Amino acid sequence: MYVIVDSELGHVFGFGVTPKKAVEYFLHGLLSYDGPPLDTRPCSPALYRRLRALDRKGMPFVDCRTNRHGLELSPNSLPKPPRPRKH
Numbered sequence: 001m002y003v004i005v006d007s008e009l010g011h012v013f014g015f016g017v018t019p020k021k022a023v024e025y026f027l028h029g030l031l032s033y034d035g036p037p038l039d040t041r042p043c044s045p046a047l048y049r050r051l052r053a054l055d056r057k058g059m060p061f062v063d064c065r066t067n068r069h070g071l072e073l074s075p076n077s078l079p080k081p082p083r084p085r086k087h
Contacts, residue, residue, distance in 0.1 A: 001016070001017055001042065001043050001044070001045060001047075002015065002016055002017075002018065002019045002021075002040050002041065002042055002043060003015045003022060003040070003041055003051070004022050004038050004039070005039055007039045008036060009036070012051065013026045013038060014027075015043070015052075015055075023040065026038075
């Protein structure tokens with residue numbers, strides 16, 4: 001499982017089971033890309049599942065940070081689940 005990420009800012013641009021699928025996801029619908037250089041990096045199955053869930057809901061991708069094991073989500077950028085109201 002891989003993600004396409006801007007190495008400086010940490011933004012996720014695409015993801016896939018293989019590097020090729022991640023690039024295809026990123027390029028889907030683009031005519032051209034004129035931005036910072038992007039890296040293809042491995043990611044954990046948990047991160048992959050979370051990105052897929054966000055994609056299915058139509059939510060934007062989250063910021064991520066690089067670590068020695070791949071990528072992790074930045075907890076501040078995740079959408080927070082609604083809390084039940086106390087009366």
